[in-house]
Amino acid sequence: MRETRDLSIVIIGGGFGGLAAAIELQKHGFHNVTILERGPDLGGTWLYNSYPGAACDVPSHLYSFSFAQRCDWSRLCSPQQEILAYLHDVAREYGVDRLVVPGVEVSACAWDDETCRWTLSSSDGREWQADAVVLATGQLHQPSYPRIDGSEEYAGDSFHSAGWDHDYDLRGKRVAVIGTGASAVQFVPEIAKEVGRLVVFQRTGNWFMPRKNRRYPWPVRAAIRYVPVFRFIGAGSSSNTGSR
Secondary structure, eight states: OOOGGGOOEEEEOOSHHHHHHHHHHHHTTOOOEEEEOSSSSSOTHHHHOOOTTOBOSSOGGGSSBTTBOOOOOSBSSOBHHHHHHHHHHHHHHTTOGGGEEOSOOEEEEEEETTTTEEEEEETTSOEEEESEEEEOOOSTTSOOOOOOTTGGGOOSOOOOGGGOOTTSOOTTOEEEEEOOSHHHHHHHHHHTTTOSEEEEEOSSOOOOOOOOOOBOOHHHHHHHHHOTHHHHHHHHGGGGTOOO
């Protein structure tokens, strides 16, 4: 009988969940672990969502792995680039960055009763064998497009916030934004500074309070880093900043 820790494990998804699973498995002695990531790199939500103003919507000091607390966030709700860098740092520190196989879109998982193993197939024809599969695919990077009659006839540029086209210059353009959810609340104030005209279409109204997400001055950053109680004081102040 094979030792439990000799089992091969495949994790689908290289975001927060997938990295945490890999680190925990290694902690318990499982070293035959592979992380299959659809994107070009690890990061999950924080890799895909790079629209202007993308940031955490909860206090950053509460948005860390319990085993890898970060104490030097730049502001109350840190930006996407800073969170992605944090994920890379943690993955590198715990050695799970080397387990990531990027550019793999898993298309099928088939179980074999005779061998008691999984076969994972990717859209490009590659296959992996595994004794166990961990699904860490997440949901916040999946674009949701509204059903709008005639949208296929629109001849202008269009893109989803989860797939922001950074090559398209919005300066001076007439821009329409459909939706006022979490992402729109973050990027609308940013693009409003440069577009020629902006129209926002909203189905259901939301309630928001000013975020006041300014950078921490260095004395505050030092206090948060060296005096643990200040981390909770800073996080608690989010009640005055709103959710976005």
